[in-house]
Amino acid sequence: MRPIYAIPLLLAASATAASAQTPPDVADLVGARGAGGETQLEARGYSFVTNNMVRDTKWSFWWSERQRQCISVATTDGRYAAINVVPAANCRAAAPDAAARPYGGDGQRVSLVCIGAGSGLATQSTSGYRYNRKSRKFESEYGTTLGREGFSSDIEIEIDGNAGRVHPSGKLVSPLHSGGTDGWWPITDLVVTPDQISGSYRMNGLNKPRIDYNRRTRIIRIHASTDFTGRCEEQ
Template sequence: MRILIVTAVVVMAPALAQAEALELICEGTASIASTENSKIDTGVSNGFGTNHQMTMKSESVRNSERSVAIRVRDDGTGDAKLPGWGMPLWVTKSADGWRPLTDLQMTDAEISGRFKLNGLNNPTFSINRKTGRMHLRMYGASFNGDCSKAPDKDAPNKF
C-alpha cells in the first residue's frame, strides 16, 4: 500500500507543479493622453480697459516605459498590478496595489480579462501566450509590452 501511494505522488507531481499560480511581468510602453488649456491675451481691448482672452486647448500623447504585473492562480482567479503608474485621482483602495481580475479567460492561445481602477476606469488586457505580447487599454491610456514569467521566489540571485 505504501508503494502505491508513493507512486501516485511521484506520477502526479508534474501535474501539481503545473497548477501553481502563473505570475507575469510585462514591460513595454505606455501611451498616456493629456490635455492642457492655455489662456492667451489677444491684445484686443473691449473699450472698458479689459483685454479679451482666448483659450487654447492642446492634446498630446506622452509615451513612457512602464510595467504591468499579472498573477493568475490555479483556481481561475487573478490580480493585476500597475507599479509606478500615476493613478487617477479616484482609485478604489487596494492595500498592496494588486487589483482583482474579472472576466478572466485563459486559453491555450490567450489570457485576457479586466480589472477595476475606479467606477469609470475598468482596463481590459489580452496576452498572447505564444508571443508574450500584451495589450492593455484603459480610459486615457494604453500599454503594449512583452511578458515573461516572473522569477521564482526561490531562484538564486543573478548577482
C-alpha cells in the same frame, strides 16, 4: 515577499499531442460534429464547464466526476479537432474537491512581468493673445485643454486557476482609484487559453481597464482611458 499565483497550462492541440493525450473513452469522437459530440460526451458521464474562442477554434472544457478527469475539446469548422486531458483546475467550477482549493492545486506557477509604454488623458495649459474688438487691442489669454500624454511603465500579473490579480504602476494607476489592496487589483472575467490571457480590473467606477495578453508573441495590451502596450516575461 509577495505570493506567486499559478495558472494551469493547457496543452497545445497538435495532431501528435492529441493522439498521445486523448483519453480512450472519447478517442472515437475526434472528427465528430460538434452537436453530436456534445450529446455523446454527456452520455458518457461528462458535464460541460465552460468554453471560449481562440481565433478560429472554440475550446470547451468538460468534467467527468466518475473518472475525476477534466478534458479540453477543440472545435474547428464545426468538428472536434482534438480532445486532450488537462489539469483538473481547468474544470474547477465542476469539481467539488478542486473548488474547495482557491489557490495552489494543479498546474505550473506563472507570473508575468511586463514593461512598455502608453498614453493617457492629461490637461495641458495654453496661453496666447486674442484681439479684443472693443478695446481694439490684443489681450493675453490663458486656458487648459484636455489631451494625451505619453509615458513608460510596468505591470505585473499573477494568476492561479480561476483567480488572478494585477499590479499596475506609474501612470497606469489613476489619481482616483479604489478596490486595490497593497497596489493589487483582482482580475474579473478571467479567461486563460494556451494562446491568450484576458480579463479586466476595476480601477474605479468609470475606469475598468481590459487586459489582453498574447502568450505566443508575449505582447500585452491594456485598454481603458489609459492605453498601454508592453512585452512580458512569463515565469
